[in-house]
Amino acid sequence: MSDTSQGTGGLTFDRTKRSWPSEMNVFLALVIIIVVFEILGQVLPYMNDQSFLFDTRDRFDSIFNEARLKIIILQVAIIGIIALGVSQVIITAGIDLSSGPLVAATAMIAMSFGQTELVNGYTNPKALFGTWAMDLPVVIPIIIGLSFGAFIGAINGTFIAHFRIPPFIATLGMFLICRGIALWWSSGNPISFPTEQYKAIGDGMMPVVWFLSLAVIFHLIMRYTVYGKHTYAIGSNEEAARMSGINVKRHKIMVYMIAAMLAAFAGVVLSAKASTAQAGMGEFYELFAIAMAVIGGISLTGGRGSIIGTVLGAMVLGVIRSGFTYIKLDGSYQLMAMGAIIIAAVILDQYRQRNKS
Amino acid sequence: MSEDLVLKTVDLTKHYGGVHALEGANFQLKKGEHVAIMGDNGAGKSTFVRQITGVEQRTRGTIVFDGKEVEFKGPIEAREAGIETVFQTLALADHLDVPDNLFLGREKTKWNWLGPFRLLDYKAMRKDTMAALEKTGVKIPNIHNTIEKMSGGQRQCVAIARTASFHSKLTIMDEPTAALGVQETVQVENIIRQLKEQGEPLILVSHNMRQVFDLVDRIVVFRRGEICANLDIKSGNYTGEDVVAYITGAKTGAEYEGAARLIY
Numbered sequence: 270m271s272d273t274s275q276g277t278g279g280l281t282f283d284r285t286k287r288s289w290p291s292e293m294n295v296f297l298a299l300v301i302i303i304v305v306f307e308i309l310g311q312v313l314p315y316m317n318d319q320s321f322l323f324d325t326r327d328r329f330d331s332i333f334n335e336a337r338l339k340i341i342i343l344q345v346a347i348i349g350i351i352a353l354g355v356s357q358v359i360i361t362a363g364i365d366l367s368s369g370p371l372v373a374a375t376a377m378i379a380m381s382f383g384q385t386e387l388v389n390g391y392t393n394p395k396a397l398f399g400t401w402a403m404d405l406p407v408v409i410p411i412i413i414g415l416s417f418g419a420f421i422g423a424i425n426g427t428f429i430a431h432f433r434i435p436p437f438i439a440t441l442g443m444f445l446i447c448r449g450i451a452l453w454w455s456s457g458n459p460i461s462f463p464t465e466q467y468k469a470i471g472d473g474m475m476p477v478v479w480f481l482s483l484a485v486i487f488h489l490i491m492r493y494t495v496y497g498k499h500t501y502a503i504g505s506n507e508e509a510a511r512m513s514g515i516n517v518k519r520h521k522i523m524v525y526m527i528a529a530m531l532a533a534f535a536g537v538v539l540s541a542k543a544s545t546a547q548a549g550m551g552e553f554y555e556l557f558a559i560a561m562a563v564i565g566g567i568s569l570t571g572g573r574g575s576i577i578g579t580v581l582g583a584m585v586l587g588v589i590r591s592g593f594t595y596i597k598l599d600g601s602y603q604l605m606a607m608g609a610i611i612i613a614a615v616i617l618d619q620y621r622q623r624n625k626s
Numbered sequence: 627m628s629e630d631l632v633l634k635t636v637d638l639t640k641h642y643g644g645v646h647a648l649e650g651a652n653f654q655l656k657k658g659e660h661v662a663i664m665g666d667n668g669a670g671k672s673t674f675v676r677q678i679t680g681v682e683q684r685t686r687g688t689i690v691f692d693g694k695e696v697e698f699k700g701p702i703e704a705r706e707a708g709i710e711t712v713f714q715t716l717a718l719a720d721h722l723d724v725p726d727n728l729f730l731g732r733e734k735t736k737w738n739w740l741g742p743f744r745l746l747d748y749k750a751m752r753k754d755t756m757a758a759l760e761k762t763g764v765k766i767p768n769i770h771n772t773i774e775k776m777s778g779g780q781r782q783c784v785a786i787a788r789t790a791s792f793h794s795k796l797t798i799m800d801e802p803t804a805a806l807g808v809q810e811t812v813q814v815e816n817i818i819r820q821l822k823e824q825g826e827p828l829i830l831v832s833h834n835m836r837q838v839f840d841l842v843d844r845i846v847v848f849r850r851g852e853i854c855a856n857l858d859i860k861s862g863n864y865t866g867e868d869v870v871a872y873i874t875g876a877k878t879g880a881e882y883e884g885a886a887r888l889i890y
Contacts, residue, residue: 490743493745493746493748494740494742494743494744494745494746495733495735495742495743495744495745495746496742496743498722498726498730498733498746501719501721501722502719502722502726502730502731504721505719505720505721505722506717506718506719506720508717509717509718509719509730510719510730510731511701512681512701512713512717513717513730513731513732514701514702514705514706514731514732515730515731523742572719572720572721572722573721
């Protein structure tokens with residue numbers, strides 16, 4: 270106990286300041302990792318004094334290496350969208366393993382309604398449906414994709430809230446089901462040649478735009494709305510939440526639905542970015558999304574963490590991936606380093622928890 | 627029944643499978659009256675409270691609250707009807723701060739057309755929290771500290787302030803000072819005295835004989851799932867030893883009968 274342990278002695282209660290936000294720790298870790306890569310770039314003999322962060326060759330208008338900054342965030346943006354939803358699930362002390370395959374299944378389903386009829390004057394060789402499903406306005410595949418996500422999320426939530434299946438098991442089952450749906454939808458064939466409108470969803474930096482605007486929206490929701498408060502309350506003490514009159518079951522279903530809809534939207538963006546949808550898409554996305562949340566300080570026991578933390582956690586993963594490429598170490602080292610950092614993040618978090626109480 | 631009764635139970639019974647946790651409890655509470663429920667562990671005290679507050683559904687019997695027969699399907703309905711409870715397990719969310727906990731499940735909001743995404747009115751809740759804490763005399767150093775950072779006494783005070791800050795028709799406290807230090811116990815007892823002054827009825831489940839004799843008008847003793855004594859301690863006819871005798875079952879027979887009959 271720190272300064273709050275004076276019991277009920279003569280202290281006043283007019284001090285209303287908030288304590289040091291734990292997101293600052295993640296931010297500091299992010300800065301430290303960037304500095305480490307920057308130093309490695311200067312020190313390692315084969316690097317020829319390159320800079321990780323700054324524009325040393327005067328290729329850009331600003332002093333930063335804009336190309337690298339863009340890549341850092343672009344490569345985590347789509348998984349980041351999933352992580353926004355997974356964060357909410359983890360805050361309720363749940364887990365969602367189904368998001369990766371859901372990305373693939375939604376990509377397949379949505380794009381099958383977003384195909385263009387003629388490719389260079391010839392009929393679309395990858396057409397799944399007849400001409401009735403060709404060249405539809407882009408809102409139709411989006412609505413179908415999000416509805417599918419909402420449906421999957423509602424099933425997840427119903428099994429977890431009403432039938433009391435542990436979230437790990439319920440979403441593990443859904444993990445396999447969604448991968449199966451992705452394969453079954455077009456008998457394993459890729460779906461390609463979307464309309465221009467559909468492509469525009471994932472064009473260029475659009476994934477980043479989606480990621481950051483959704484992050485802002487869900488930050489505001491988690492912080493300033495009843496939905497957010499109840500999500501934290503359920504993760505913090507489900508019994509207390511129930512006794513306080515919160516409809517815990519309905520709320521959990523809503524949280525899993527929102528998480529699944531975000532994963533579904535990630536699937537739409539991913540297929541638009543790739544201009545194709547394949548059943549194998551989104552492999553390990555669910556795990557990276559969970560990793561972003563955990564690195565960002567969202568506690569797996571529920572009740573703690575924030576969307577800002579998750580965004581910072583996503584940036585940490587992005588910087589590490591980009592940094593390893595920068596110092597020319599291949600993907601195998603990246604995976605090992607990411608694994609180590611996830612474990613370190615949880616250890617630090619537990620250490621901080623113990624110090625508090 | 628007479629008009630000045632807040633709560634009346636007739637033949638209230640709860641069986642858990644073959645276990646008869648509560649058997650035929652007849653209980654009455656007058657307006658403004660403070661009653662203590664005492665008894666050994668497993669005597670049925672908490673079971674009794676859980677039936678009244680709708681946390682569990684009774685096996686049989688009737689509950690009349692505020693002049694109407696009631697059928698609470700859950701603690702929410704009981705609370706909406708005006709029964710505020712401080713549960714043994716405090717029912718606080720550890721990671722939330724004081725205003726959040728005080729208003730949990732009944733947040734002050736604005737822009738209600740947003741449905742589940744309606745905005746929290748933090749400012750109004752903070753103001754009301756201050757007022758509630760001031761009213762109950764609870765001192766919390768920083769209301770934006772989360773509950774996990776608080777001592778047992780502060781947590782208990784928050785839980786009680788939550789109960790006391792909403793105008794309830796009946797307050798139930800289930801062993802509110804069991805885990806508290808001396809000073810914190812005094813503070814909780816002061817809150818209870820304030821409730822008495824304000825004429826708000828209270829059911830206090832407690833093991834603390836000194837506390838019970840200090841605070842309440844009447845003691846109802848539970849033993850083996852049944853009410854075995856109803857002692858008007860303000861009359862001065864009973865001592866702590868009598869109460870202990872009823873709790874342990876040392877007093878039985880004729881006295882038991884007489885005591886139990888007082889209920890009706």
